[in-house]
Amino acid sequence: MSQLKGRVTLATVAGSAGVSIATVSKVLNGRSDVSPATRARVQEVLERHGYVGRRPEPVQRDTVELFYQGVVNAYSVEVIQGVVEAGQAAGVDVVLNSRPKHPPSTGAAAGRAATWIRQLIANDRRAAIGLTSELSEADLAALARARVPMVVIDPANTPEPDVTSVGSTNFAGGMAATQHLLSLGHRRIAYIGGPPTSRCNQARMSGYRNAMESVGAGIPAEYIWLSDFLYDDGVAGGSAMLDLRDRPTAIFAGSDEVALGVLEAARARGLRVPEELSLVGFDDTEVARLASPPLTTVRQPLREMGAVALRTALQLAAGEPVASHHVELATSLIVRGSAAQYGLSSIAAS
Structure with a gap:
């Protein structure tokens, strides 16, 4: 095969490999309807000439923030895995974050809550999930004002009746x-x-x-x-x-x-x-x-608790009603x- 000169395009790769542009595109996209011999020939030309193609446009995905207080332990690892797996199934990215514990009665509580909510909004979080976290009145008020849906897994304190939570029996x-x-x-x-x-x-x-x-x-x-x-x-x-x-x-x-x-x-x-x-x-x-x-x-059922929390958070974000503000999964x-x-x-x- 002759050495390709200048900018390498799909057309020049196709010409060098003796195939159509559509066939080159199929190889690049991993399509299965290309014979092994043809695929090998096209890939050899692509590799030999360092074809990289056009940088794809970034795909914007929804994100949900999963936050916790304290340490990550054997229990929380299982729950986090459930949230992440459910996020993958739903096409949603899960961002893990840690929130330090603060005395709930300090005058700075409202300011800290407002800063946290601003970060959630600035990062365009679709919803937030708290893992064994304690939510103060300032947190709940800021979330309500910003209309950021919230689901809490095994809340560290007894939340307000209208706070959606997931736990077990x-x-x-x-x-x-x-x-x-x-x-x-x-x-x-x-x-x-x-x-x-x-x-x-x-x-x-x-x-x-x-x-x-x-x-x-x-x-x-x-x-x-x-x-x-x-x-x-x-x-x-x-x-x-x-x-x-x-x-x-x-x-x-x-x-x-x-x-x-x-x-x-x-x-x-x-x-x-x-x-x-x-x-x-x-x-x-x-x-x-x-x-x-x-x-x-x-x-x-720790992983299922995480999955239910993720799905419930997405329901709330979509404005859909949820069957209960508190879901309990069976223990055994x-x-x-x-x-x-x-x-x-x-x-x-x-």
């Missing part, structure tokens, strides 16, 4: 976890959970209390430990529980990470799980399956190896 999950331990014969069951103001924590703890009260099992004040849903909180809460004179024979942890912290507190005291302490977590993240022993836990108990029948442990005789 936390009350039922808390009951299921506790009933499982009760069915194994345990009565000294403690709860280590998240922030007292967290709606999902309140529901899980209410499920725990309901199950305990249904069999007349007492709950000493020291059997409730509320802090956050993180590993260090499990270590601290577990240490406090396991140092009690009448320590619990079983612990229901409000998250898998808390459960891992309890496992460490038990290990540090030479207590075996489940032989000397039964343990149930909540979430069913990857860490539950990797724990030793594998963690019995309440499964939340996953039985593994961290809980055992009461009576197997030396703790039972204490």
Whole structure:
């Protein structure tokens, strides 16, 4: 083939390869209706002469902002994955952002909220999704004025009734976890959970209390430990529980990470799980399956929660009505190896 000179165009490539311009275009666009021999010939000419074509016009895609407060952990990774996958299916880009926590009563709260909303508008976000985030009155007022649709996943505080949120059946999950331990014969069951103001924590703890009260099992004040849903909180809460004179024979942890912290507190005291302490977590993240022993836990459909939040946010952005301002997806108990029948442990005789 002769060396092409000057600007390389589709016409010159086609002439050199002995094919039509339409065939060259098909090769460039990855079309399948070109024979392998012809495709190879055209690609050889394209590569030999460095054909790059015309820069395509950028495709403008809708964006949704997913923001969170605190740290990204095993729970939030699963939810984020669900949001991103649903965004891909809907042709929407998801932008991840972190918002620092601020005291809600400071005079600067309204200014910070206004700055945040201006950024959302300037970046042309179609909607916003909050992950376990706390929304202040200033945040909600600014969002309403700017008409930016908002969906919150597992809100860190109890939102206003008209704030759309997505969660799971936390009350039922808390009951299921506790009933499982009760069915194994345990009565000294403690709860280590998240922030007292967290709606999902309140529901899980209410499920725990309901199950305990249904069999007349007492709950000493020291059997409730509320802090956050993180590993260090499990270590601290577990240490406090396991140092009690009448320590619990079983612990229901409000998250898998808390459960891992309890496992460490038990290990540090030479207590075996489940032989000397039964343990149930909540979430069913990857860490539950990797724990030793594998963690019995309440499964939340975390990825589906993220997907529902994304689809709901797009509905709100399109001005479409939503069936409910609060969606709860079903939880289920996953039985593994961290809980055992009461009576197997030396703790039972204490």
